[in-house]
Amino acid sequence: MRSKTVPKSFRIDESALDAVEKEAAAQQVSANTLVNQILTQFSEFERYAKKISTVKPSSFVFRGLLDAADVDKIIELAKTAGSSIPQAFVVAKSGKVDINSLLDHLRSLALYAHLYEYSENLDPRGEIVTMIHEFGLNWSIFLVHYVTAMFEQVGVSPKLEMSDRSVILSLPGK
Amino acid sequence: MREEHMKQGTAELQPFGNAIFSLHTHGSSNLESKLKTIQGITEVYVNYVADVVEVKFDPSKIRSEDIRDFMKKLE
Numbered sequence: 001m002r003s004k005t006v007p008k009s010f011r012i013d014e015s016a017l018d019a020v021e022k023e024a025a026a027q028q029v030s031a032n033t034l035v036n037q038i039l040t041q042f043s044e045f046e047r048y049a050k051k052i053s054t055v056k057p058s059s060f061v062f063r064g065l066l067d068a069a070d071v072d073k074i075i076e077l078a079k080t081a082g083s084s085i086p087q088a089f090v091v092a093k094s095g096k097v098d099i100n101s102l103l104d105h106l107r108s109l110a111l112y113a114h115l116y117e118y119s120e121n122l123d124p125r126g127e128i129v130t131m132i133h134e135f136g137l138n139w140s141i142f143l144v145h146y147v148t149a150m151f152e153q154v155g156v157s158p159k160l161e162m163s164d165r166s167v168i169l170s171l172p173g174k
Numbered sequence: 175m176r177e178e179h180m181k182q183g184t185a186e187l188q189p190f191g192n193a194i195f196s197l198h199t200h201g202s203s204n205l206e207s208k209l210k211t212i213q214g215i216t217e218v219y220v221n222y223v224a225d226v227v228e229v230k231f232d233p234s235k236i237r238s239e240d241i242r243d244f245m246k247k248l249e
Binding site for chain 1: 222
C-alpha cells in the first residue's frame with residue numbers, strides 16, 4: 001500500500017528510462033508511480049530474496065516440477081525450508097522473528113513472488129489467512145508443511161486446511 | 175498488516191481484511207476505480223510492477239471471495 005513519498009533526484013541509464021516511460025504509458029500510469037513501485041519491490045523483497053539465492057522459473061515449469069516430484073520429498077523439503085528460509089528472510093528484513101514478521105513473509109511471497117493469492121481476515125477471535133493458487137495438490141502439501149515448520153519456530157501451531165488449490169490457516173486471537 | 179492494525183490502539187480490535195490478487199489472472203482496465211465503488215472496500219492499490227492489486231476491506235461487509243468474484247466478472 002502507499003506510504004509517504006519524498007523528492008529525490010537520480011541519474012539513470014537512458015535505455016532504462018525509455019523502458020520505464022514506455023511501460024508507464026502502456027499501463028496508463030505515471031513514470032513516477034512505476035519507478036516508485038520498482039524501487040519498493042527492490043527494498044521490500046528483492047534485496048532479501050537474493051540473500052537466499054532465489055530463482056524465478058516460469059509458472060509452467062514450476063507446476064511441472066511440482067507434479068513430477070515425490071510427495072515424501074516435497075514434505076521433507078518443505079519442513080527443512082520452512083524451519084530456516086522464513087527466519088533468514090525476516091531477520092534480514094525486520095531484525096526479529098515473530099508472528100507478525102512471519103505473516104509479512106507470507107504476504108511478500110504473494111506480492112512479489114506470485115506463489116499464491118493471499119487474503120487475511122483479522123478480528124478479536126483471531127486471524128484467518130487464505131492462500132489460493134493454481135499449482136496443484138503438491139504445492140498445497142508443500143505450503144502446509146512449510147507454514148507449520150515456520151510457525152513452530154515461534155511456538156505457534158496454526159490450524160491448517162487444504163485443497164488442491166488452497167491452504168487456509170487459522171491463528172488464535174490475542 | 176496485523177501489527178499495523180493493532181498499533182491503532184483500539185481497546186477492541188475492529189475487523190480488518192486485506193487481500194492480494196494477481197493482475198495476470200484478474201486484470202481489467204480501470205480496476206482501481208471499479209473496486210472502489212464496492213461497499214466494504216476501504217483501499218485499493220494496483221502494483222503494476224508486481225502485477226498485483228492489494229485491497230483492504232471490512233470483513234463484516236464483504237468477503238475476499240466476493241471481491242474475487244467481482245474481478246472475475248470484469249475479465
